[in-house]
Amino acid sequence: MIGAPETHSLLLAIVMICVVSSVIWLCMATVARIAPQASYCVAAANLAQAASIALLSLSGRAPDAWTQWPSDMLGVASFVLLHHGVQRMTRGPASWPLTLGSLLIVGLALAWLPGVAQTALALLASAGFALAAAASLRSRPLIRNDAERYAFVLWAPLLLTGLLLALRGLELGFFPGTLAAVRGLQLLDDSFLWIAIVVVLLQNTSLAFLVLLRLVLRIQQLHESDVLTGALNRRAFEAALVRAHHDARRNEPYALVMLDMDHFKRLNDNLGHAAGDAALRLMVQAVSPCLREVDRLGRLGGEEFAVLLPRTSLAGAALVADRMRTLLAERAFAWKGQAWPLSASFGIAEVEPGDANAEAVLARADAGLYLAKSQGRNIVQSV
Template sequence: MPTFDAETLMLVIAVFNGFMVLVWVLLGRVFQIAPQTSLLLAAAHLILVPSFYCPSCGALWPEAFGTWIAIQPLLFGLCLISLGVNRLMRLYSKARWLIGVTGLTSLASLVLNVAGSPEAGLFAHSLGCGLLALQTTRDIWTGRDADLPRPVTLFLVLPYALLTLLLLSEALAVIIWPAPPRWIIGGQTPKASVVWLYLLISLCIGVGLAGLLVGRLVKRIKYISLRDPLTGALNRRAFEVALQNLQALTERGHNHCLIMLDVDHFKQVNETLGHAGGDAALQHLTTILNANMRALDQLARLGGEEFCLLLAHTPLREGLRVAERVAQALRASPVQWRGQSLVMTASFGVAPCLRDDPLGERSLAQADALLYRAKTDGRNRVYVQPSENERVSDGIPPSAPSGFHAQQPSAGGH
C-alpha cells in the first residue's frame, strides 16, 4: 500500500483549500447564499493555501522576520473562519474581539521575532491562534440549532476543539521544553503524522461549514414555505397541520382553545393610511399578539385581516383572559404611520378544541361563529363559547360577551 510523504499531503491540503475557495465563491456570488459569510470563508481558505503549498516560502523574506511571515496565513485564516462562523451563528458581537486578538497576536509575534526571540514569537502566535480556535468551538456549540442531532454537533465542533488542543499545547510546550516539537505548519515541513492530522481537520472544517450553511438554507426555505411573508405568522397550510396536532392532543384529554380575531373596519384603515399603512397595521397587530403569547402558542394568518391563535394546554377561561388582554393592548397602542395615529380594534371569538373533531373543523367553525356574532353585535368585543365540562365548574354562560363593549375608534388615539 503506497504511503504519502508530508509534502504530498500538504499539496493535497492546498488543493482542497483552493477547491473550497471555489465552493464558497459559487455559494456567495453565484447563488447569493449568505454572501458575506461565504466571502469571509472563501478568503480564509485562500489565505491558507500558501501555508501548505509552499511552507518554506517565508525564507524568501528578510531574515529579521524569522518565521513570522510563514506562520501568518494560519493566524489570519483562523480569524476569517472565526468571523465567518460568527456571522453564520448570528453572534455578531464577537467580531471586534476576534479582530483584536488577531491584530495583537500578529503584532506581538512580529516584535518578538525582530527582537531575536523567535520562540517567544511562536508562543504568542500559538496562543493567539488557540484562542481563535477556542472561540470558534464555543460559537458553534452555543449557536447550534436546538434540534441538531448530537452526532452532527460533535462532528462540527471536533475539528476546532482538536485544533485548539494542538495550538494551546504547542504554546505550553514552548515554555516547558528547550526544543519543543513544531505542530504549526509554516517555515518548515513537519512530520507526515502532523500533516495527516491537519488534513483531517481541514476536511472536517470545509465539509462541516458547507453542510451547516446548506442546512440553515434548507431550514430557512422550509420556514418561509410555512409562513405568511408579511406578518411571519403561520400560513393557512401550516395552520391546518398545527390545528390537527392540537386536536390529536385533545383526544387524549388535554384542554386547548382557539381565538379567532378580525380587525374592525380594516377597509377604513387602508383608506386612512393607504395600503402600505394597512400592511404596517397588520404587522403592528402581529407584534401585539406575539407579545401576549407563550412560546408554545401559535399564531396563524388565515387571510386578509383575520388571524387565529392556537393556545395549547390552555383552559377556556385563560384563553378568554388572553383575548381580553390582546384587545386591551390593541386599543391602548395606536398604529403610528407617517405622522398619523390611528386606534385599531378587533373582534374576538374564543372557543375550546372539541373532541371527535380530528381536523378541527367544528372547533374552528365554533370560534368563527362567535367572531361573526361579535362583529354583528357592534365589534370591538370578545365572545366566548365554553366547553360542556367548563360551563358548570367555571360558571361561564355560553356565548356570553367578555364584558368589552363596542367603542368607536378615533383617529387621534387615546
C-alpha cells in the same frame, strides 16, 4: 516520522484544499450570492490558512522573522475569520470591530512573546476561536424541527479542529523543546497531517452544508408564510396545530388565541385596500413581541389570525391575548395623513381531555371570538 519530501507533499495538499475551498466560497458569494458576507469570511479564512501553511513549509529555509510570526498570525486570523463567518451564517452577534480588536490583541501578544510561547499561544488562540465557532453552531439554531438532527454534523468538525489545536498548543507549552522539531517539520508525522487534511475537508463541507440548510429552511419558510404579513399561512398553521394536538396526548397541553381586526371592512371602504394591507402588517408587528420562540402566529384568512401557544393554560392565553389587545390599541395608524384607530377582538380556548381533534379547540376559540365581537369588540372572551 516521515521524511521532508512526504511532509511537504501533505502540506501542499492542505494548501491546495484551502485554495480550492476559497475559490468555491468566493463563487458562492459573488456569483450565486449565497450568504455573501459569511461566504467572503470563510473564503478569506481558507486563504489565510493556506498562506500560514505555505510560510510554515519555508521554516528552516528562510529567516524566522519572515516565517514564524506571519505564519502564526495568519493561522490565528484564519480562525478569527471562520468564527466571524459562522456568526454571520447563524445570524448571531457579529461585530467587525470586536473581531479585528481580538485579532490585534493576539497579534501584539504574539509579537511580544518568544518563539516557543508564541507558537503555543497562536495554537491555543486558534483553538479558542474554533471552539467558539462550534459553540455558535451548537447554541444558535437555525436548526429547528426536522433540521435538528443535523446539528452534530454542523459543529462536530469545528469542535474536533479546536481540540486538535489545543492539544498541540498544550504540547508546545509543556514541552518547549519540541519547537525546533515543529519548525523543522519533523514533528508533523503523517498521521497528524492526514488528520489535518480530513479536518479541513470536513470543516468546509459542514459549513457548506450549513449554508445549504439555510437555503432549504428559507425556501420552506417562504412556502409556509403568508405573503402579506409574514405570519404562517393557513396550511402551515393547521399543520402546526395538528402536531400540537398530537403532543397533547403526551400531557403537553396547548392553548389557542383567535383574533380578528375590528371594523376592517369599514377601514377598507374608507381608506382603500392598500391601507387595509398596511393595517394587517402593523397588527402582526404589534402582537409579535408577545410571542415566544415556540409560539406560532398564523393567518387563517382575511383579517382573521390565530396564535398557537404550546404548554400554555387558558389563564396564560388570556394574559397573552390581553397583552396583544393592549399593544395593538396603543399603536398609532395613519394612511395618507388620515388617522385610524386599530383594535381587535380575541377568543381563547385550551385543549381539553375530551377533544377528539384540534378542530374542536379551534371551534371553541372561534366561538369566544364571536362572543367578543357581539359584546362590543376590543375584548378577550372564552366559552
